[in-house]
Amino acid sequence: MDNLLDSLNDSQREAVVYSDGPSLVIAGAGSGKTRVLTYKIAYLLQQGYEPWSILALTFTNKAAREMKERIGTLVGADRARYLNMGTFHSVFAHILRREAEAIGFQPNFTIYDTKDSQSLVKAIVKEMNLDDKQYAPATIFSAISRAKNRLILPKQYADDTELRDRDRFAKVDQTYQIYAAYQDRLRQANAMDFDDLLIHTYFLFKNNADICRRYADRFRYVLVDEYQDTNSVQQQIVLLLTSENQKICVVGDDYQSIYAFRGAQIDNILNFQRIYKDVHIFKLERNYRSTPEIVNAANSLMKHNQYQIAKDVFSSNDNGDKVTYRQLYSDREEAAVVAKTIRSIMRDEGCDYRDFAILYRTNSQSRIFEEEFRNHNMPYRVVGSTEFFQRKEIKDVIAYYRVVVNPADEEAVKRIINYPTRGIGNTTLQKIISCAQSYGVSLWTVLGNPFAYQLDVNRGTMAKLGTFVQLIEGFMEHLADKDAYELGDMIVRQSGVFDDLYHSTDIESRSRQENFEELLGSINEFVESRKEEGQDDRVSLADFLQQVSLQTDADTDDNDDDRISLMTIHAAKGLEFATVFVVGLEEKLFPSLRSSNSLKELEEERRLLYVAITRARKHCYLSSAKNRWMYSQMEMTTPSRFIRDISSEFLDVVSSGRGNSGGGAAYQGHARSGYGRRDDDSWQNSRPVGGQFVADRKPKITRPHQPETAVDPFSEGFKQRYVARGGNLRRLSSALSNGGRTVPPSGASHSASAAPDCALSVGTVIEHQRFGVGRVVQIDGTGENTKVTVDFENTGRKQLLLKFARYTIKS
Numbered sequence: 001m002d003n004l005l006d007s008l009n010d011s012q013r014e015a016v017v018y019s020d021g022p023s024l025v026i027a028g029a030g031s032g033k034t035r036v037l038t039y040k041i042a043y044l045l046q047q048g049y050e051p052w053s054i055l056a057l058t059f060t061n062k063a064a065r066e067m068k069e070r071i072g073t074l075v076g077a078d079r080a081r082y083l084n085m086g087t088f089h090s091v092f093a094h095i096l097r098r099e100a101e102a103i104g105f106q107p108n109f110t111i112y113d114t115k116d117s118q119s120l121v122k123a124i125v126k127e128m129n130l131d132d133k134q135y136a137p138a139t140i141f142s143a144i145s146r147a148k149n150r151l152i153l154p155k156q157y158a159d160d161t162e163l164r165d166r167d168r169f170a171k172v173d174q175t176y177q178i179y180a181a182y183q184d185r186l187r188q189a190n191a192m193d194f195d196d197l198l199i200h201t202y203f204l205f206k207n208n209a210d211i212c213r214r215y216a217d218r219f220r221y222v223l224v225d226e227y228q229d230t231n232s233v234q235q236q237i238v239l240l241l242t243s244e245n246q247k248i249c250v251v252g253d254d255y256q257s258i259y260a261f262r263g264a265q266i267d268n269i270l271n272f273q274r275i276y277k278d279v280h281i282f283k284l285e286r287n288y289r290s291t292p293e294i295v296n297a298a299n300s301l302m303k304h305n306q307y308q309i310a311k312d313v314f315s316s317n318d319n320g321d322k323v324t325y326r327q328l329y330s331d332r333e334e335a336a337v338v339a340k341t342i343r344s345i346m347r348d349e350g351c352d353y354r355d356f357a358i359l360y361r362t363n364s365q366s367r368i369f370e371e372e373f374r375n376h377n378m379p380y381r382v383v384g385s386t387e388f389f390q391r392k393e394i395k396d397v398i399a400y401y402r403v404v405v406n407p408a409d410e411e412a413v414k415r416i417i418n419y420p421t422r423g424i425g426n427t428t429l430q431k432i433i434s435c436a437q438s439y440g441v442s443l444w445t446v447l448g449n450p451f452a453y454q455l456d457v458n459r460g461t462m463a464k465l466g467t468f469v470q471l472i473e474g475f476m477e478h479l480a481d482k483d484a485y486e487l488g489d490m491i492v493r494q495s496g497v498f499d500d501l502y503h504s505t506d507i508e509s510r511s512r513q514e515n516f517e518e519l520l521g522s523i524n525e526f527v528e529s530r531k532e533e534g535q536d537d538r539v540s541l542a543d544f545l546q547q548v549s550l551q552t553d554a555d556t557d558d559n560d561d562d563r564i565s566l567m568t569i570h571a572a573k574g575l576e577f578a579t580v581f582v583v584g585l586e587e588k589l590f591p592s593l594r595s596s597n598s599l600k601e602l603e604e605e606r607r608l609l610y611v612a613i614t615r616a617r618k619h620c621y622l623s624s625a626k627n628r629w630m631y632s633q634m635e636m637t638t639p640s641r642f643i644r645d646i647s648s649e650f651l652d653v654v655s656s657g658r659g660n661s662g663g664g665a666a667y668q669g670h671a672r673s674g675y676g677r678r679d680d681d682s683w684q685n686s687r688p689v690g691g692q693f694v695a696d697r698k699p700k701i702t703r704p705h706q707p708e709t710a711v712d713p714f715s716e717g718f719k720q721r722y723v724a725r726g727g728n729l730r731r732l733s734s735a736l737s738n739g740g741r742t743v744p745p746s747g748a749s750h751s752a753s754a755a756p757d758c759a760l761s762v763g764t765v766i767e768h769q770r771f772g773v774g775r776v777v778q779i780d781g782t783g784e785n786t787k788v789t790v791d792f793e794n795t796g797r798k799q800l801l802l803k804f805a806r807y808t809i810k811s
Contacts, residue, residue, distance in 0.1 A: 004074060008032075008039060015249075015282035016040045019047065019221065022242075022276035024269070025251040028313040029298070029614035030289025030576070033251055037225060038067055040249065041083065042074040044221055051082040055219040055241070057234075059226045061087055061550065063574075084219065088234050089194060090550040092201040095215065096192075097546075102208055103200050108542060110191040110402050110409040111549035115390065117141050117182075117193045119411055124181045127437070128174065135172055143167075144179050148195035149231045149263030151202065154180035188442055189410040198233040205240045216241050227252035227272070231263035239275065246276060254309050255302055258570060258608045260601070270307060285313050287614075289576055291320030293650055294620050298613045300647035305603045322652040323613065325585075325622040325643055328794070329772035331365075334625045335372040336794040338581050341621065342378065342564065345579060353379055355578035357565040359612045361590040365583065366566045373564060375796075383567035389548055393501060393512040394519055398548065400491050404475045405542045407444040414443070420496040423464050428457055471495060484544040485524045492516070569612045580616035582609065585624040585640040609642050627769060634769065760788060760802070760809070769806040771795040 005013055012032055015025045016039045027033035037056070044054055058064045064085045072080035084091060093111065100107045112120070121144075122137040147157050157163055158176040167175045186192060192200065205212035222242050224230065227250035230238075242248040250272060257266040273279045287295045295315040302308065328334040342356050358369055366382050373380045389398065396419055402412035414433075418424040435453050436446045446453045447469050450462060457465070475491050482490065492498045501516050523544055530539040565577070584590055590609070595601035613620050624639045643651075760766070764776045774792030781787050786802040 004039065004042075008035070009286060011282060011284050011286070012036050012039075015284065016043050018280055018282070019044060019247070019249075021278050021280065022246050022272075023249045023280045023282060024227075024272050025249065025282045025284065026309055026311055027251050027253050027284045028287060028311060029253065029256065029611070030287040030315075031284035031313070032286075032288060033225075033253075033284065034063070034067060034070075036284065037223060037251055038070045038074070041067075041223065042071050045071075045075050045079060049221055051079050052084060053218060053220040054083055054085075054223070055091070055221070056083065056085040056223045057088050057091060057225065057238070058085070059087060059229055060574075061090060063225065064090075087550065088237075089197045090546075092237070093197050093546060093550060096197065096200055096204065099204055099208075099211055102211060103204055104187070105192075105200075106190050106406075108190070108406045110189065110406045110412070111197070111546070112186070112191050112193045112411065113390075113549065114141070114194075115395075116191075116411045119414075120185055121178060121182060123433075124178050124185065128178065128181070130174060130178075135174070135178070140172065140175055140178055143172075143175055144182060145193075145195050146263060147179065148199050149233060151199070151233055151236070153199075154183055185410065188408070188440070190406055190408040190442075191410075195233075198231075198237065202233050202237050202240070205237065212240055216244060220245065221247045222249075224248070224250040225252075228254050228257035228266060228269045229259050229262075229264045230268050232265055232268075235265065235268045235275075248276065254307075255311075255607055255610050256573065258573065258604060258611055260604050266307065266604075270309065283311055285311055287313055287315040288317070289617055290315055290614060291317050291618060293320055293322045294613060294616050297323040297620070297646050297650035298610050300650055301606060301613070301642065301645050302610055304645045305606055306599070307603060320618055322650055323620045323622060323646065324652045324654055325624075325646075326654040327624045327626055327639055329625070329767070330627045330770040330795075331368055331584075331625040331629060332372075332770055333772040333792075333794045334583055334623050335368045336796070337623070338369065338583065338621075339372045339376055339378060340794065341581075342579075343376070345619065351578060353562045353564050356581070357567065357572065357575070357577040357579070357615065358581045358583060359567060359569045359572050359615065360582075360584050361569065361592065361608075362584075363568060369566055369583075378564060379562065380564040380566055381561075383565055384571040391512075391515055393515055397488075397492055397497055397516065397519060398545070400475075400495055400497065401488060401541055401545055403444075403472055404479065404487070404491060405545055407472065407476070408442040410443055413447075416495075417468060420500040422468060422496075424461065424468065428461050428465075431456060479541065482541075483527050483538050484541045485520070485527045487541050488523045488544070489520060492520070569608050572615050573611055576615050576617055578617050579619040579621075580612065581621045581623065582612045583623050584628075585609075585622055585643060586628065586637040587640055588637070589628070590640050591642070606642060606645065609640075629770075765810040766790065766807040767810055768792065768798075768800075771798055773810065774798070 005016065008016060009032075012035065015023065015036050019040075025033075025036060027036065041054060041056060045051060056064070056067070058067070064087065068080050068083060068085050071083065096103070096105070097107045097109070100109065118137040118141050121141045122132060125132050125135045125137065125140070147153075147163070152160065152163070154176065157179055164173070164176065167173045186196065205215070219241055222238060224238060229252070238248065250269070252269050254266060254269050257264060257269070260266070273281070290298075292315045295313055299313055326337070328337055338358060342353075345351065345356075346353075358366075360366065363384065370380065370382065372378075389395070396415065399412040399415040402409045403416060407413070414429060417429060417432075432443055432446055432455065435455050436443050439446070439453055441453070446455060447465055450457070450465060455462075471494070475487065475494075478487050478490065498516075501513055526544050526547060527539045530543070565575075569582075588596075591602055591605035595605045613622075622643065624637065624643075626637060628635055628637050760776055760779060762776055762779065765773065766776065767773050768790070771790070771792045772794055774790040774795075776788050777791050777797070778789035779786065780789075784803050787799055788802055788805070789797060789799045791797050
């Protein structure tokens, strides 16, 4: 072990070997945080701690899995196997199943995902005769989740004047009643949502001193990863477990606290020294990932945040290029320049598509990059889209499994009661729901004894319900004698799901079949892996369901194929790429409009940019668009204030080459093509990438947007559709001539439509509202039908109907 410690730097080694009391490890981006946690746990084992006495809490199952594997290489897999390591939710879900009776649940409780929860909220809103547009289920569920993260239960919510006033202002003043009904229905269904796994754990420990002491005695040393992302409930649970022995080590970076919208409290890490006594602080300040230029640029950005722990992150890697910023003329040109720069870097450095990432503030920004990459046969993936276990055919099968394991699961029963079709319609389902609510029992209880609960359905429907109940009960009989794969396979075949999925051979059906096969394969893999880990007991279907329900976004989908990654910055946390493009750096977008009037929210937005920049190992490019299609109109934008926060010493500002581009003198610099790189258009199709744009069955990879669905407000087709829907053509023309904003007729600015036969000729250089600078190569037609073909520098060849074109003549 001593030899292994020699591979750590001084700061890392000090953090690893200290175990006498509470410690806070501030781990800057790329500083070897995972390495320190891994070696610290291995060191604790060497010092005599038993593996089951160590509790390590992470934010993804993937992180826990990889860390346990690394520890296994240091101390042996047999010892590492018995470590208590996982996410807050997975670790405490196991504890709650053991202690379920203490909180009034059965051990086989179901864990609802977000869609299940929203579906339940939607049903409650309907039952309360409320408008589901005003009381949008997603919005109401988010409010409930925020309350839970702050340890606010329904009664406290109802008594909280501030919350009630906020709801009244938002015209959702019945939220507290929905919250109460939602919690009642969860308990009735023997179910918990993700937030409940923490809430119930907190109250289990707080209200049962003997249980809390038992686990506090068991976990002699507690480690928490990504502590800056913990919420109030998580912090309180950890405090309950460690308040007496004070053997705790938390690792995190306040610079990377970016999840306030999920309830994360940066104050947890900022105030750690106030919560625990005699805290030892260790700072990991050497960045092993990025070039000094990237690290220095990110540091200079963060000097503008007031709430932070002082640190001096540095890099000893070889010097590289400065972080580069350029303001492009439009969002379309921004996408084109990014694509050209990628092709240029690939040609110059011989790297792969997987080495590039496009990071943006909002998901909607991906579309225009998808179109650009598709047009140039550049393979890509959009990270963070529909996950595998959220696909309909998968949720249908999982719902069957959930009902077999926990028949009180209301949402699952509703999903499968008439799938495959068995003649039980919505009218019957509503009667069952109404009957269950009247008697305060579960749907399954009514189905099991419909006569006792006076279910009002005809004889034929009663027989169909009886057949359904017998089917499920037949599966339940095998819960004890079949493993997860055996029972899972039996359910899909005998329920009719298999036949329903395989009755068609079209492409869409084949995709569903492949997903189904992937599911069964994953169950088999789960069973086999548990056996390999030395699980003596039969691996049950309930075990598999727990593993699925606790899966997080970050637990799947490594960038193991050769494609450009497009993702939000939040999705990129913890990842790294050789080259990163951070796009859309504009006021109202990044920072977001909502954050502009709040210092705390603005500082979180700045931290978000810090995270984006520090994903890059070698190259980091920042960009903004002077004109962006937003909110159904073309908007003129202002460069993000964060660009000015980055010291000019570490930022290379590339001019658009068109004089003042709207960014002011601070944004003018060395005029170069793209981000200062050459591009050879003849090279772009030299690599065959056929078949890259089909739907991928892997989690979190989406089918790209189809180009015909994109709305181009400058196209002839858009004009025709607009008029067909009753739009005013003159008003539309005025709107497009003014960057997408309509203006009164008296104030209408001069547009090309006023003079379609203007002095354009082949060779004329123009600057277009969206497409940027280009040269006219062809003119067709006369009068109002005049069309011009223009070769634009960065967006390619376009044909414009002159009367609607908004441009200026450059030469």
